[in-house]
Amino acid sequence: MTEAELRVSEQAKRIVSGVLRSGGTAVDATAGNGHDTLFLSQTAGDCGQVLAFDIQQEAVDSTRQRLADAGAPDNTRIQLKNNACFADEGVLPETVDVFMYNLGYLPGSGSRLATTAEDTLASLQGAAGHLAPGGVITICLYPHNPEEIETVEKWCAGLTGSLSAFRIERMNRSRPPYLAVVVKEDA
Numbered sequence: 235m236t237e238a239e240l241r242v243s244e245q246a247k248r249i250v251s252g253v254l255r256s257g258g259t260a261v262d263a264t265a266g267n268g269h270d271t272l273f274l275s276q277t278a279g280d281c282g283q284v285l286a287f288d289i290q291q292e293a294v295d296s297t298r299q300r301l302a303d304a305g306a307p308d309n310t311r312i313q314l315k316n317n318a319c320f321a322d323e324g325v326l327p328e329t330v331d332v333f334m335y336n337l338g339y340l341p342g343s344g345s346r347l348a349t350t351a352e353d354t355l356a357s358l359q360g361a362a363g364h365l366a367p368g369g370v371i372t373i374c375l376y377p378h379n380p381e382e383i384e385t386v387e388k389w390c391a392g393l394t395g396s397l398s399a400f401r402i403e404r405m406n407r408s409r410p411p412y413l414a415v416v417v418k419e420d421a
């Protein structure tokens with residue numbers, strides 16, 4: 235495996251690849267530069283449905299451009315919207331197979347606008363309510379926002395019933411980014 239393939243964002247894709255089928259439904263909660271949105275769009279295919287969210291117009295534009303450049307399937311709706319709205323009526327389909335979160339700043343941008351503990355918690359709570367049986371939520375966490383990490387870890391640790399949380403972390407690094415994975419049991 236190359237260094238690039240060891241990134242947590244790539245680990246997230248490997249997990250999602252095992253869950254998202256052609257025709258499936260997926261949400262990119264933090265679209266950013268659209269790498270994850272493109273991956274979801276291509277994996278879900280022509281009959282699939284992808285929703286992507288970001289609070290920055292720059293990210294929405296960048297994601298839209300990436301999909302166009304790649305000739306991605308026409309299955310994706312990109313919205314300039316805070317993902318904290320996931321529990322609101324009508325924002326998400328009733329069930330979603332995959333949610334991807336990649337927390338932090340928009341890479342390559344001058345903007346310091348990043349995800350926050352408060353919004354991410356509200357978003358995850360909403361996402362969990364829509365997760366399909368057998369579905370998965372992947373969350374890439376970076377060490378620069380300890381409050382957000384603590385909030386996400388506490389939420390993951392408190393999950394009950396059909397939801398379980400796992401952590402994938404490179405052990406031979408100090409303060410590495412890591413991946414939290416929430417899975418819902420099959421019905």
Ligand SMILES: C[S@@+](CC[C@H](N)C(=O)[O-])C[C@H]1O[C@@H](n2cnc3c(N)ncnc32)[C@H](O)[C@@H]1O
Nearest residue numbers: 264265266267268269270288289317336340349
């Ligand atoms: C690390 S980047 C995401 C990278 C992206 N997944 C990719 O593949 O390029 C984090 C993104 O989250 C966005 N963001 C921050 N708070 C948000 C929120 N409450 N709802 C939606 N997006 C948010 C930021 O604007 C930023 O673009």
